Amino acid sequence: MFFVNAEGYAIVQHASDYSLVTKQNPAHAGEFLAAYGISLGPVGTPPASGYPAPIGSTIASQAPAGVGACRMTDSVSVGAGTALPTYVGLAPGTVGVYQVNFQLPANLTSGDQQLEMVRTFLVSPFGDCSSSGGKSAQTYTSRSALLPVQ
Secondary structure (H helix, E strand, C coil): CCCCCCEEEEEEEEECCCCEEECCCEECCCCCCEEECCCCCCEEECCCCCCCCCCCEEEECCCCCCEEEEEEEEEEEEECCCCCCCCEEEEECCCCEEEEEECCCCCCCCEEEEEEEEEEEEEEECCCCCCCCCEEEEEEEEEEEEECCC
């Protein structure tokens, strides 16, 4: 799901200056980052197929309609830490590319860390999200990518 280079490192930018996170320019604990990938699921009000997401607006991910999904939660796993994304949706000006903005946990250790995205849907078998019973969780985890941290 995350774009990676030939060595398996995620294509991630520092949110402060949009430079790439690399071994020579690693991420830092507590820093905001933007990762990119594909196949992150449905979004609200998508552009027509083949057209880019509009610049200057956000088109965020949402639980899929018609499958009884009551709620969706996203988290980003970095090494042993977890971050809640501040945005998951289409990257403005691109076609079919998703952007995941998140803040690295403050207690990360230096070195190459595993980066994964975890998406969990709370699903009701009868599509009744108002009742408290009968719901189950469905979790999807992305393929791991590496992220250099200093």
